Amino acid sequence: MSDIPDRIPTPCPSCSSDLETVHEVLTEGGGHLTVRCSDCGHVHKIQPEREREVSLDVVVSQDGESFTANVTTPAEETLETGDEFLLETEEVLSTVRITSLEIGDERRRESATAEDVETVWTREVDNVSVDVTIHPQDGRREDSRSVTVYVPGDYEFEVGAVEEFGDDEFEIDAFVVRQDAEGYRRDRFEVEGDVGFAKDLKRVYAFDQTSTAWSAW
Incomplete structure (x- = not known):
């Protein structure tokens, strides 16, 4: 009886026909409940109200x-x-x-x-995509690039952690959470050890950690 509580208020035809008293729910079946009055012990059937x-x-x-x-x-x-x-x-x-x-x-x-x-x-939010902006190690923002990673919604991104997705390896510098995310004190996190779930993140910022240096040529 997952939707029916163990106890329910209802009038008792034996001792309280006008006022509700607490009844213990014994069984459910055929669209009715078999209940027992907590005041007098009388057992009877009632038809529970269904939620609209x-x-x-x-x-x-x-x-x-x-x-x-x-x-x-x-x-x-x-x-x-x-x-x-x-x-x-x-x-x-x-x-x-x-x-x-x-x-x-x-x-x-x-x-x-x-x-x-x-x-x-x-x-x-079971499986989500997360946009990651990757800055080169020398910090030149004009050479930054953006990638998208696909992970389970409860995958954790941590500031200071190094992540590897395919050919991309990067160290997380900060992340920004979505407006609909619950339980976060602010929108942007950039302190080492700060953690956010992938389903809550709007964007991750990171520094490139790949062994091959970027080249403009």
Whole structure:
């Protein structure tokens, strides 16, 4: 009975037909609950109230592409930017993060009840791409280059750590987190030992560590 609590308030036909008393839930079946009154011990059946549900359009973006899915959720549930949930459809099974809530007339909010929402905008966070700006070892920013690495969303990037992806090897100098990332004290981190999850990062800045020096020729 995953959706039913162990105890539930309901009138008792034996000792309290007008007022609710606490009842212990014994069994569930056939759309009914068998409950026992905590005051008098009377056992009877009740039909539990079902939560009203709404259907929502969910737009999922990943690496510049997007697709739309449909989910059903309790009407009174509060949705907020930054919330993550498992999206399960016939086509996809992935964890997504809410980036925006559209409530009509193209208006956006960071928080709203499900029944007020028309479209939930999200991005996939199971597997993500992270943009990395790599500066040459001599620090000349005009010779910097940008690469994109693909990692699991919970992959950790640490300031001061050396990373190797294919032919690229670099030491992380700083990283900037996304607006929808939760639990970070600021937007930019550049102190050695600072750690950020790939799904939370907008960009990583690093210094080249490859053995072959860059050349303008």
